[in-house]
Amino acid sequence: MKRTREADSLTGRAVTNHQSRAAIHAWLFLLPAMVLLLSFTHLPTVATLVDSFFSTPKGSRPAVWVGIENYRTMAEDPVFWKSVTNNLWFAGATIPLSIGLALAMALWVNERITGRAFLRMAYFTPTVLPMIAVANIWLFFYTPQYGLLEQLTSLVGLPSHNWLGDHRTALACVTLVAVWKEAGFFMIFYLAALQTLNPSLHEAAAIEGASRWYFFKRVQWPLLMPTTIFVLVNAVINGFRMVDHIFVLTRGGPDNASTLLLYHLYEVGFKFWDTAYASAITVVLVAVLTSVALVQFFLLDKRTHYK
């Protein structure tokens, strides 16, 4: 880039001409993607914010300005607050569990373990399958009486339990499916990072007689920090975006025990067709995702420059 600028100052006008032509080319190349991005990401984001201050248009009645009315509805909507707490529990459990398991999987598969290729395949398979399809499988797995889980628990002599139908266990069941789906995906990033670590670190630690745990804690874990941050950001985003399985497993029930923010947004917007209130919920979701991105950008990136 710098070289281009120096060259420009040398040849003067001809270059300026050339440069403006290049700029036109650049914008032409960029145009189609930019137009689509503006129409389906930026404008809708702004429109969502605007619409959240208007009422839902009904029939011939157009939308009118209602100020913070939709947000007041939100504050008084017990299902909204239920979905927020549920989502925090869901994210709070999915994130550490899937990252922890991913790390363990990667450490195992990175070593000369028996059946390494099989293990890697087993861990990663859930990632490539459609969530809607695997949710069906899990639904069967959790089914009262016939499901595999019931069969296993009855073998041990435990009483029958409707795992998805009980408001105490529904959210946990849904969370487990998410962990199962995600851990293998995150494993890949850890595995990639582990493979780039210098093998002489291993040798040095072995010669020094460091224990395996010590080696992990003092060498591998710090060096994996950038990967952990990357995975963490993805896990947080997915924690607020993964709802496909809710449609199959519980539909948010019983009694909203397993509803999540995006699922609630879907119900408000496309089952009750209260689009104005749905816009207000979208604003909340956008705010969550934006703050995740900002935290990553301003805080975390600076602390991970080990290499």
Place this chain on the structure above:
Amino acid sequence: MSAITPKVPPPQHLAYNEPGWLDTIAAWVLALLWLLPLAYAVWTAFHPAEYSTRFELLAPLTLDNFRNAWAAAPFARYFLNTTLLVTMILCVQLVLSTLAAYSFARYEFRGKNIAFSLVLVQLMIMPDILLVENYKTMSQLGLVDTLLAIGLPYFASAFAIFLLRQTFMGIPKELDEAARVEGASDMQVLWRVYVPLARPVYTAFALVSVSFHWNNFLWPLIITNSVDARPLTVGLQIFSSTDQGVDWSIITAATLMTSAPLLIAFLLFQRQFVQSFMRAGIK
């Protein structure tokens, strides 16, 4: 966990590379647990209904469940829709993001940084979230219940632009200049120099994009309402939730059918899949 390491270990036989038996068992238990739901589904789908929850080694195998599932819902149409959808999205994404990435990687122009930041916004605010507004846009365009409507919000992929821009920036400028000295135009340079050198990145992105859109559910659910536009995921959900009379054997058969193309592709090209996801993730 590991035993005390000898002071001078033989060079290629490091203690850390040999996981203890405890690790091996834990890793295997986890792997089997991970495959358990899938194995259960396979069992149910390939056996007659009366064996769906009874495990007997000699239970007769059957393909009837698949046949019944295929006949019970327009799966052929769903497969066609999903295939068309995934192909359309991938093709448009590749063309648009190649052009945009080329522009960002090799041109200097006013507003470049602002434009690039605008692209990055899509990495955090995905189309999956903006359901309400995008639905309004589609109904204004008269596109509700079409394959085009499912694809449109995903055509411009910030992720692809970002990935290709990084790749293009890593290609030596000398190659570019040499081609220009030979008299190649902008488009020719892009097509003859940049695109061939970025081939692995294209493969990686293609695999990620295809599996994402094959699996995508919420937006297609909202924007479609007929068999003509419904992709497999939505079709499967409607099939398995509306018909109360359908038994588990048929539902699991339908489920496996839906996942089969990706699953088979994954088992055949495991290495490429893993490397693609890896490459796509490390920015």
